Amino acid sequence: METAQGRRRVLLLGGASEARALAARVAGEPRLDAVLSLAGRTSAPLAQPLPTRIGGFGGAAGLADYLIRERIDRVIDATHPFAARISANAREACGIAGAPLARLHRAPWTPRPGDRWTEVADTDAAVRALGESPRRVFLTIGRLGVGAFLAAPQHFYLVRSIDSPEPQHLPPRCEVILARGPFAAEEEMALMRAQRIDVLVTKNSGGPLTYAKIEAARALGLEVVIVAPPAAGDVACLENIDAALAFLTEGLAP
Numbered sequence: 001m002e003t004a005q006g007r008r009r010v011l012l013l014g015g016a017s018e019a020r021a022l023a024a025r026v027a028g029e030p031r032l033d034a035v036l037s038l039a040g041r042t043s044a045p046l047a048q049p050l051p052t053r054i055g056g057f058g059g060a061a062g063l064a065d066y067l068i069r070e071r072i073d074r075v076i077d078a079t080h081p082f083a084a085r086i087s088a089n090a091r092e093a094c095g096i097a098g099a100p101l102a103r104l105h106r107a108p109w110t111p112r113p114g115d116r117w118t119e120v121a122d123t124d125a126a127v128r129a130l131g132e133s134p135r136r137v138f139l140t141i142g143r144l145g146v147g148a149f150l151a152a153p154q155h156f157y158l159v160r161s162i163d164s165p166e167p168q169h170l171p172p173r174c175e176v177i178l179a180r181g182p183f184a185a186e187e188e189m190a191l192m193r194a195q196r197i198d199v200l201v202t203k204n205s206g207g208p209l210t211y212a213k214i215e216a217a218r219a220l221g222l223e224v225v226i227v228a229p230p231a232a233g234d235v236a237c238l239e240n241i242d243a244a245l246a247f248l249t250e251g252l253a254p
């Protein structure tokens with residue numbers, strides 16, 4: 001559906017760091033009338049270059065209603081690779097509303113020479129992979145995953161997240177650092193040394209923004225317990241922002 005000005009209505013589901021860069025490009029595209037949607041998880045989200053709505057839609061059915069009501073013509077899923085529910089909802093809702101969907105894909109990191117990775121399927125497996133003996137753990141899996149590590153209270157955790165985890169989710173021996181990437185490898189090494197870290201626990205989120213911790217662990221010879229991303233599902237994957245813009249403007253007069 002095009003607006004009276006002949007612009008195509010599109011929805012960007014944001015959450016990944018690339019979504020902001022895509023939003024900036026879309027804002028400069030006069031043929032698109034776009035809305036950016038955020039879950040509203042971070043307390044101080046960065047300023048966005050597009051009209052932005054915040055909060056859940058109420059499942060796949062709620063999102064389908066929104067797409068139909070707002071006459072959305074195309075959807076880009078630019079959520080974080082680990083945000084599996086919203087991506088599944090987007091697939092279902094776009095099917096119902098008949099709106100083409102594509103995902104802005106971010107390739108996961110792959111191990112390089114010198115990396116000591118223990119790859120696990122989910123957060124609970126990451127907890128088990130730490131073993132019985134007390135260790136000093138650098139835990140960088142986002143505030144919502146921290147609670148799982150209550151099951152292994154013998155370890156010390158240096159927890160880093162953008163917003164503070166809920167106090168009841170914090171293991172008994174821990175310290176919390178609030179920070180948002182990007183980080184530099186030298187700083188990550190200095191932090192890991194100062195905190196006498198034995199093992200890094202991270203999601204395999206891919207992308208350059210938070211890769212420095214992987215480089216630092218490699219340089220220090222530390223083990224990395226790394227959680228594999230969920231499967232992307234049956235959706236067209238776009239490798240970069242140019243491809244996403246091409247998808248959104250496909251078929252429109254230049």
Ligand code: NAP
Nearest residue numbers: 014015037038039056057058059079080082083084085086
């Ligand atoms: P999730 O499990 O896939 O989604 C949970 C619910 O949050 C969804 O069902 C939806 O609620 C709502 N939601 C998620 N993304 C939304 C969006 N862009 N706009 C509107 N509603 C949205 O997601 P999550 O893992 O909790 O992550 C929440 C947000 O943080 C996502 O946008 C994600 O991209 C971002 N993020 C996640 C991670 C991570 O590691 N999981 C890391 C960095 C950033 P309704 O069902 O009510 O629509």
